[in-house]
Amino acid sequence: MTIHKEGFKTIAIGALAFALINLVSFYFISFHLPWLSWLIFIATLGLLLFLISFFRVPNRILTHGDNLIVCPADGKVVVIEEITDTEYFKDRRLQVSIFMSPANVHRNLNPVSGEVVYNQYHKGKYLVAWHPKSSTENERHSVVIRNIKGEILVKQIAGALAKRIVNYLAVGQKVEQSAEMGFIKFGSRVDVLLPPGTVVKVALNQTVKGGVTVLGSFS
Numbered sequence: 001m002t003i004h005k006e007g008f009k010t011i012a013i014g015a016l017a018f019a020l021i022n023l024v025s026f027y028f029i030s031f032h033l034p035w036l037s038w039l040i041f042i043a044t045l046g047l048l049l050f051l052i053s054f055f056r057v058p059n060r061i062l063t064h065g066d067n068l069i070v071c072p073a074d075g076k077v078v079v080i081e082e083i084t085d086t087e088y089f090k091d092r093r094l095q096v097s098i099f100m101s102p103a104n105v106h107r108n109l110n111p112v113s114g115e116v117v118y119n120q121y122h123k124g125k126y127l128v129a130w131h132p133k134s135s136t137e138n139e140r141h142s143v144v145i146r147n148i149k150g151e152i153l154v155k156q157i158a159g160a161l162a163k164r165i166v167n168y169l170a171v172g173q174k175v176e177q178s179a180e181m182g183f184i185k186f187g188s189r190v191d192v193l194l195p196p197g198t199v200v201k202v203a204l205n206q207t208v209k210g211g212v213t214v215l216g217s218f219s
Contacts, residue, residue: 004107006166006183007055014051018044050102054186057107062178062211069111069198069216070178071208072154073190075100080204085193088118088144088153093193096200096215098208100188108156108184109211111192113177114147116169141167141182145175149218153193156184178211195219 003011021044030037063070079097100106121141139158144151156165167182169175184190194200197219202208208215 001059002057003052004055004057004183006185007052010185011048011052011055014048018048054102054106056105058105060209060212062109063214064177065214065217066113067149067218068177068214069152069192069194069218070109071098071202071210071213071215072109072111072181072192073098073100073208073210074104074106075190075208077202077204077206077208078189079191080200080202082196083193085153087120087142089151089193092196093153094196094198094200095191095193096202097189097191100184100190102186105210106184106186106188107210108154108181108190109178110145110175110181111154111177111215112145112147112149112152113175114145116143116171116173116175117146117151118142118144118153119167119169119171121165121167139165141165143167143169143181150195152195153191154181155191155193156182157189157191158184 022041025037025040075098077096078099079095081095082092083095085091085093123139141156142153144153156167158165164185165182166184169181192215194216198216199219200216201214
């Protein structure tokens with residue numbers, strides 16, 4: 001396991017805050033109220049460890065396959081439905097949405113190999129990530145990857161806690177399946193818009209792993 005580069009600054013700030021809070025607690029509280037000083041230490045240590053775990057990147061054997069679409073994120077499948085896309089395709093698409101809780105790994109990966117043909121950031125609201133309107137009203141970053149099998153749109157969507165979406169891709173870039181696409185800080189959601197006829201391999205409420213679980217296959 002490693003720590004993602006997006007977490008270096010945040011973890012450093014958290015570690016500094018942990019040290020300062022406990023120094024103050026040691027000098028001004030521990031003599032008179034040692035139990036309170038210990039409580040502060042345990043609580044702040046727990047928060048620091050949670051912060052570190054949020055930016056973890058576990059070692060995994062990643063899935064590859066020309067006919068496969070892999071999950072771009074860790075989390076739970078909360079939507080599988082046919083929708084009309086108004087952003088890029090302007091037609092009917094099959095949407096699969098993955099909700100990422102603060103406890104999940106938050107690195108996002110490319111579901112397929114191909115060429116990036118669309119990349120657009122949208123300002124927006126911060127509705128809870130499982131809200132039906134979060135796909136179209138929340139802050140989000142949309143990317144379309146094209147290969148010989150078709151085009152897939154991936155939306156990185158901010159949630160009520162997520163305030164920063166990072167995307168590393170650019171139009172014209174050639175990308176590899178299960179390679180890193182970006183990162184979303186704290187609770188969030190990723191939508192995948194698939195061509196009609198795609199065979200979906202996941203089920204509602206299923207827990208999935210980014211880059212590992214097969215989301216679907218081209219028909």
